[in-house]
Amino acid sequence: MSLLFYLIAALTVVGGLAAILLKNTVHCALALTVAFAGLAVMFLELDAQFAGFAQILVYIGAVAILVVFAILLTRNAETPKDGVYSRNWFAGLVIAAGVFAVLGWAVVHSTRVLPHETAMPAVTVLDIGNALMGRYVLPLEIVALLLTAALIGAVIVAMHEKEGAK
Amino acid sequence: MNPLTAYLLVAALLFAIGLAGALTRRNAILVLIGIELMLNAANLNLIAFWRYGPHPEALTGMMFAIFSIAVAAAEAAVGLGLVISIHRHSKTTDLDAMNRMKG
Secondary structure, three states: OOHHHHHHHHHHHHHHHHHHHOOOHHHHHHHHHHHHHHHHHHHHHOOOHHHHHHHHHHHHHHHHHHHHHHHHHOOOOOOOOOOOEOOOHHHHHHHHHHHHHHHHHHHHOOOOOOOOOOOOOOOOHHHHHHHHHOOOHHHHHHHHHHHHHHHHHHHHHHOOOOOOOO | OOHHHHHHHHHHHHHHHHHHHHHHEOEHHHHHHHHHHHHHHHHHHHHHHHHHOOOHHHOHHHHHHHHHHHHHHHHHHHHHHHHHHHHHHHOOOEHHHOOOOOO
């Protein structure tokens, strides 16, 4: 593995750790953006240019902004006095460590059956467009419907209620 | 190290970090951040398996990852809308304080 991979992996993991460890919620959102950027660079390194740029557009461009908006709208920027971790944080930590141990054990001990192809796949955006409009047209339409429903649903849920109009 | 193994290990670590965040933080927005990290780790797995799998020209893993990104965006929008709505009702985003289903 190249040095670049280790640098980007370290950046992504540190960003993710900072996103869940920092006390200030706004700093958490910024660290989350760093983790998203690291993942996008990893996608680019894996020759998945379309997914990498979609990751940048959707996550850094939309989801991170949405998270910052939600933090500022709910006035969460200041640190709460009674700590940022929930009462049963230790159980959560143990569960997460156990999940990582099982996943890591499974990955490390299955190297003999994992495929190891190194030829770079020649995939252009034209191929992706053809696949989206051909074989995957039904999932595309379903995702379009889902996004419309989510858009309307999010607006209705977050819409300001009139007093006494329940 | 097999490159696929390295990518899968990074994805597993990121998933565990996201799970730890979702389970230990008390702010609902931070829990959503943890869920986003978990979804991204799954996307990294999909892309890595697509890249090092036997038939990358079939685009299966890439398509799965793209649709997964779209669904995650919808999930984030609805989840943050719910958090804002709950905050308007009860003036808190503390999950330990959210113990009623009645508004």
